[in-house]
Amino acid sequence: xxxxxxxxxxxxxxxxxxxxxxxxxxxxxxxxxxxxxxxxxxxxxxxxxxxxxxxxxxxxxxxxxxxxxxxxxxxxxxxxxxxxxxxxxxxxxxxxxxxxxxxxxxxxxxxxxxxxxxxxxxxxxxxxxxxxxxxxxxxxxxxxxxxxxxxxxxxxxxxxxxxxxxxxxxxxxxxxxxxxxxxxxxxxxxxxxxxxxxxxxxxxxxxxxxxxxxxxxxxxxxxxxxxxxxxxxxxxxxxxxxxxxxxxxxxxxxxxxxxxx
Ligand SMILES: O=C(O)CCC(=O)C(=O)O
Numbered sequence: 001x002x003x004x005x006x007x008x009x010x011x012x013x014x015x016x017x018x019x020x021x022x023x024x025x026x027x028x029x030x031x032x033x034x035x036x037x038x039x040x041x042x043x044x045x046x047x048x049x050x051x052x053x054x055x056x057x058x059x060x061x062x063x064x065x066x067x068x069x070x071x072x073x074x075x076x077x078x079x080x081x082x083x084x085x086x087x088x089x090x091x092x093x094x095x096x097x098x099x100x101x102x103x104x105x106x107x108x109x110x111x112x113x114x115x116x117x118x119x120x121x122x123x124x125x126x127x128x129x130x131x132x133x134x135x136x137x138x139x140x141x142x143x144x145x146x147x148x149x150x151x152x153x154x155x156x157x158x159x160x161x162x163x164x165x166x167x168x169x170x171x172x173x174x175x176x177x178x179x180x181x182x183x184x185x186x187x188x189x190x191x192x193x194x195x196x197x198x199x200x201x202x203x204x205x206x207x208x209x210x211x212x213x214x215x216x217x218x219x220x221x222x223x224x225x226x227x228x229x230x231x232x233x234x235x236x237x238x239x240x241x242x243x244x245x246x247x248x249x250x251x252x253x254x255x256x257x258x259x260x261x
Contacts, residue, residue: 001036001037001137001139001165001237001238001240002033002034002035002036002037002235002236002237003035003036003037003038003039003196003215003234003235003236003237003238004029004030004033004035004037004038004039004233004234004235005039005196005197005198005213005215005226005233005234005235005236006022006025006029006038006039006040006041006198006233007041007198007199007200007201007211007213007226007227007230007231007232007233007234008021008022008025008040008041008044008198008200008201008231009200009201009202009231010041010043010044010046010047010171010200010202010204011047012046012047012048012049012204013046013047013049013052013056014046014056015045015046015056015058015064015084018044018045018046019045019064019067022040022044022071023067023071025233026038026071026075026077026079027075029233029235030075030076030077031075033235035077035235036077036078036137037077037078037079037080037136038077038078038079038080038081039080039082039167039169039196039197039198040079040080040081040082040169040198041082041169041170041171041198041199041200042082042083042094042145042146042169042170042171042200043082043083043084043085043094043171044082044083044084044200045058045064045084045085046084046085047171047200047204048118048171048204048205048207049204050118050119050120050122050123050124051123053085053092053123053124054087054092056085057084057085057086057087057092058084058085058086058087059086059087059088060086060087060088061084061086061095061097061105061108064081064084064097065097065099065105068081068097068099069099069103069104069105070103072099072100072101072102072103073101073102073103075101076101077101078098078099078100078101078136078137079097079098079099080096080098080143080167080169080198081096081097081098081099082096082097082169082198083095083096083097083111083145083169084097085124086110091125092123092124092125093110093111093124093125093126093127094110094111094114094120094124094145095108095109095110095111096108096109096110096111096143096145096169098134098136098143100136106134106135106136107134107143109127109129109131109143109145110125110126110127110128110129111124111126111127111145111146111147111148112126112127112131112148112151112154113126113147113148113150113151113154114126114147115146115147118207120147131144131154131157131158132161133158133161133162133163139164139165139240140161140162140163140164141163141164141165141166141167142155142158142159142161142163142165142166142167143166143167143168143169144158144166144167144168144169145168145169145170146168146169146170146171146172148168149168149170149180149183149184149187150179150183152186152187152190155187155191156190156191158191159191159192159193159253160253163191163193164193164194164240164243165193165194165196165238165240165243166187166191166193166194166195166196167196167197167198168184168195168196168197168198169197169198170197170198170199170200171199171200171209172199172209172210173207173208173209173210174208174209174210174228174229175207175208177210177212177228180199180210180212181212181214184197184214184216185216185220185222188216188217188218188219188220189219189220190252191218192218192219192243192246192247192250192252192253193218193243194215194216194217194218194238194240194242194243195214195215195216196214196215196216196236196238197213197214197215198213199211199212199213199226201229201230201231201232202229202231208229210228210229211226211227211228211229211230211232212225212226212227212228213225213226213232213234214226215234215236215238217238217242217246218242218243218245218246218247219242219246223236223238224236
């Protein structure tokens with residue numbers, strides 16, 4: 001499964017400019033690299049322009065979802081479309097979208113854990129639905145958003161439900177870049193799955209975002225690591241057999257005793 005991660009810098013509060021950027025990048029990247037799955041970062045249509053979200057957020061995932069569906073069909077590629085600011089019934093959510101190469105929306109997820117350090121709870125609503133997996137090409141996958149990474153129960157629940165790949169889409173600040181890397185290593189090792197992350201770069205509101213997008217295998221080895229602070233395309237071809245090997249060598253899912261903790 002050949003992935004391309006867009007370690008993107010985001011134009012603040014300008015969805016049209018960011019959609020154009022993503023379209024150009026996908027068209028160039030897919031044709032050059034024979035890609036199966038594209039991965040985009042968190043809130044890539046607007047960035048963290050929280051006070052303006054009422055004006056620039058999508059409504060019921062539109063127009064971004066239709067844009068992604070067409071792009072997926074035209075380029076014959078699955079898109080883990082990061083997340084977008086998304087209005088529903090007068091509330092704004094941080095919503096992740098996944099579309100398959102036929103242009104079908106296969107998954108949406110509202111970020112459950114909102115970040116107090118970025119004032120997210122003042123402007124956004126947290127997701128209320130129980131997390132679940134989705135499938136692309138018959139492989140079970142999970143997706144979490146940024147701060148969700150700090151809650152191991154969430155990732156574990158996806159792995160117990162069969163996820164072999166877990167995506168993390170993020171706007172993670174440089175100030176806590178060691179946490180970003182180490183928490184992902186822990187999530188990969190403890191759940192024996194691939195962790196694939198897309199983090200933005202650039203500076204907004206005096207906050208610098210660290211890039212360092214990652215592909216980690218189920219043994220906890222870093223396969224690829226994005227640069228710090230630079231816009232970049234990260235390409236990696238993962239072998240799902242590695243999940244089965246890790247789970248056979250150290251059978252933690254058989255050893256768990258969840259009723260005792
Ligand atoms: O947990 C952190 O340190 C960063 C989280 C974050 O920036 C986010 O969820 O957008």
